[in-house]
Amino acid sequence: MKTNTQNQVSELKNRPEQLSTASKTQLPKLDFALRQRNRQMPTKNLLQLLQTEAPEFRRVAHVVGQWVWIQFQKKQPQGVTSTLSQFGFHWNKRRQLWQHPCGFFTSQRADYDPRRRYGSHVPQTN
Numbered sequence: 001m002k003t004n005t006q007n008q009v010s011e012l013k014n015r016p017e018q019l020s021t022a023s024k025t026q027l028p029k030l031d032f033a034l035r036q037r038n039r040q041m042p043t044k045n046l047l048q049l050l051q052t053e054a055p056e057f058r059r060v061a062h063v064v065g066q067w068v069w070i071q072f073q074k075k076q077p078q079g080v081t082s083t084l085s086q087f088g089f090h091w092n093k094r095r096q097l098w099q100h101p102c103g104f105f106t107s108q109r110a111d112y113d114p115r116r117r118y119g120s121h122v123p124q125t126n
Contacts, residue, residue: 027082038088043068043102046087047123054083058123065118066104071097 041049043066050058050068062069070089081091089098094109110117 027078030082030086035086035088038086039101040103041088046100046102049087054087057084057087061123062120063123064114064120066102067114068100068102069095069097069120070100071095 038046038049043063046068047058047061047063050061057070060070060072062071068089070084084098087100089100091097092099
């Protein structure tokens with residue numbers, strides 16, 4: 001059965017139009033060369049960088065062995081994740097936290113909890 005209905009003008013947009021017209025704040029592009037240099041940074045230097053550039057991250061940082069871990073209770077805005085990535089952190093999906101290798105890279109993931117093996121502490125502020 002055919003119906004003769006008038007085309008209604010809808011203000012709804014399809015998904016690509018929604019994404020392209022959404023008001024997004026432009027995040028700065030990552031400088032991958034700087035990110036790579038930051039990943040080589042020793043623990044002490046990284047903590048100093050966090051203290052001067054992002055003290056809010058320094059307050060929640062934990063040192064686990066030679067690495068620095070940052071964990072939040074809730075998902076953070078994209079600006080926070082972009083900043084952490086620029087500092088050289090990467091997201092660990094299994095542990096649900098941000099990790100910085102501080103120049104100590106491994107070829108395979110740990111099948112143990114590094115906090116138990118190496119200890120974990122909140123670094124003192126200088």
